[in-house]
Amino acid sequence: MKLILTSEVSGLGAPGDVVTVKDGYGRNYLLPRGYAIKWTRGGEKQIATIKKARSTREIRDLGTAQEVAAQLKSLRVTLKTRAGEAGRLFGSITTGDVAEAVKAAGGPDLDRRRIEITNTIKSTGSHRVSVRLHPEVSAALDIEVVAA
The missing domain is CATH 3.40.5.10 (Ribosomal protein L9, N-terminal domain)
Structure with missing residues (x-):
């Protein structure tokens, strides 16, 4: 097809x-x-x-993508959400939630479709997501999920 x-x-x-x-x-x-x-x-x-x-x-060129990747690497992102007693979330963290948290932490405005969550985030703690900034540049982003 x-x-x-x-x-x-x-x-x-x-x-x-x-x-x-x-x-x-x-x-x-x-x-x-x-x-x-x-x-x-x-x-x-x-x-x-x-x-x-x-x-x-799309981010215009490779140099800009690398600058944004360096900015994301040094960024500390904390995402507050509702969670139960054992640290289990009510629902899960979406790419839209991550994009909003990055922007709130002072990072660049990311397109949620460029964010990849490999393992579904359903618990509090530290998690890693990847962001495709350019066909040649991908950045790893550490986020801390805490109970609100």
Whole structure:
């Protein structure tokens, strides 16, 4: 199945890329979630607008991405949330929560879609998330989850 990506999918591509995937993956995952649209000749025209929108959101160059990565590395991010007695959270921490906490801690304004939480955060304590700043630059960010 040939698709045009409308948002970044880890391991597959960036918005505006034309990819070929297995039918089930495209039909059951990418299309329903809005990560891709079916490839057509008319859809080729949409690629230019998707790539233009991506370039305005994307960090401009490698140097800037490395500066932001250094800034994130030195940043201490504390996220306050509701938790039970044993430190177990009511719900879990989302990428949107992390983006807001980084901004509140004085860090750069991050796009929540660029933040990757590998293990679901459902307890208090120190956790590590990664942020894809540029195709060549990824930064690790330590966050401290505390009970409010």
